[in-house]
Amino acid sequence: xxxxxxxxxSLLFLLFIFSACSKKSDAxxxxxxxxxxxxxKQELSIKDGSVASTENKNAxxxxxxxxxxxxxxxxxxxxxxxxxVGYDETLNGIANLSETMGGYIENSDLMGKGYGNTNxxxxxxxxxxxxxKKNFDEFLNKIxxxxxxxxxxxxxxxxxxxxxxxxxxxxxxxVREERVLELLKKATKLEDxxxxxxxxxxxxxxxxxLTGSLKKMDxxxxxxxxxxxxxxxxxxxxxxxxxxxxxxxxxxxxxQSLNSLGTILQGLYLFIIGLIPYLVIIIPIGFIVYKVYRKxxxx
Numbered sequence: 001x002x003x004x005x006x007x008x009x010s011l012l013f014l015l016f017i018f019s020a021c022s023k024k025s026d027a028x029x030x031x032x033x034x035x036x037x038x039x040x041k042q043e044l045s046i047k048d049g050s051v052a053s054t055e056n057k058n059a060x061x062x063x064x065x066x067x068x069x070x071x072x073x074x075x076x077x078x079x080x081x082x083x084x085v086g087y088d089e090t091l092n093g094i095a096n097l098s099e100t101m102g103g104y105i106e107n108s109d110l111m112g113k114g115y116g117n118t119n120x121x122x123x124x125x126x127x128x129x130x131x132x133k134k135n136f137d138e139f140l141n142k143i144x145x146x147x148x149x150x151x152x153x154x155x156x157x158x159x160x161x162x163x164x165x166x167x168x169x170x171x172x173x174x175v176r177e178e179r180v181l182e183l184l185k186k187a188t189k190l191e192d193x194x195x196x197x198x199x200x201x202x203x204x205x206x207x208x209x210l211t212g213s214l215k216k217m218d219x220x221x222x223x224x225x226x227x228x229x230x231x232x233x234x235x236x237x238x239x240x241x242x243x244x245x246x247x248x249x250x251x252x253x254x255x256q257s258l259n260s261l262g263t264i265l266q267g268l269y270l271f272i273i274g275l276i277p278y279l280v281i282i283i284p285i286g287f288i289v290y291k292v293y294r295k296x297x298x299x
Contacts, residue, residue, distance in 0.1 A: 073217060075157040076136055076224040082147035087123050087232040093146035094127060094228060101139045103131035103223070112232070123232040130223040139226065148236050163217055170210045177203050 084090040091110075098105055105127055112123035131139045143149065180203065184196045 073160045073163045075220045078226045079153040081151040081229045083231045083233045084147045101135040125230040127228045129226045136224045173207050
């Protein structure tokens with residue numbers, strides 16, 4: 001009996017040792033496999049990290065740097081209303097000044113006959129002048145030396161973002177055009193050729209439009225626009241300071257009333273003078289009609 005127990009115990013011990021060895025042998029290739037996987041993951045992570053760092057550097061380099069004022073695209077415009085006693089001299093002065101500043105008169109419109117004529121009509125003129133941006137401020141300053149400025153308005157429109165976006169779209173279209181041309185060289189089917197030619201035509205049409213837009217924006221930026229309204233007057237408007245005391249305000253109101261009354265009387269006088277030619281004809285005809293009517297009434 002004891003012998004049998006010993007034999008069974010020995011067998012169980014051998015089985016235990018055998019199973020332990022088999023587990024160890026199975027675990028060793030798995031560990032090797034896991035280690036190799038970990039190593040490949042590390043290499044992949046290192047590779048991904050280098051790619052990510054490269055992308056970050058490219059992103060940082062591609063960021064738009066702050067533009068200086070000289071690099072910005074700004075369309076400058078000005079609108080002036082001026083008056084002058086020497087109408088013809090002022091018009092000649094504006095034309096000469098435009099040429100001297102490197103600009104030109106884009107449009108002009110003249111109206112009226114002037115105070116030298118019998119109808120006393122004030123002459124007016126409107127100019128649209130294009131001036132290089134470097135001479136913009138100097139041109140406006142010199143206008144005040146040949147006329148009296150009544151109103152002056154200057155504004156600027158920043159189109160930098162719009163210009164950059166248009167340039168970017170144009171570059172993208174140029175790349176697309178190159179790719180379509182490459183595909184067109186390789187195309188063998190008639191259907192593919194026609195489709196690619198249609199796409200190429202659309203791309204080139206867009207390229208022409210964007211190129212025209214860029215040229216137009218460059219022109220508006222490089223050549224500023226100045227609108228000048230010239231008014232002929234008999235005397236230059238005097239600029240008076242604002243009254244402070246009650247007596248100064250009273251004097252100003254009284255003076256304005258006298259000026260208004262004088263304007264009304266002047267208008268009435270001119271109206272009567274204008275009626276004289278008509279009265280010369282109307283009065284004799286009325287007198288004759290009156291005499292005829294009296295004779296008929298007596299009969």
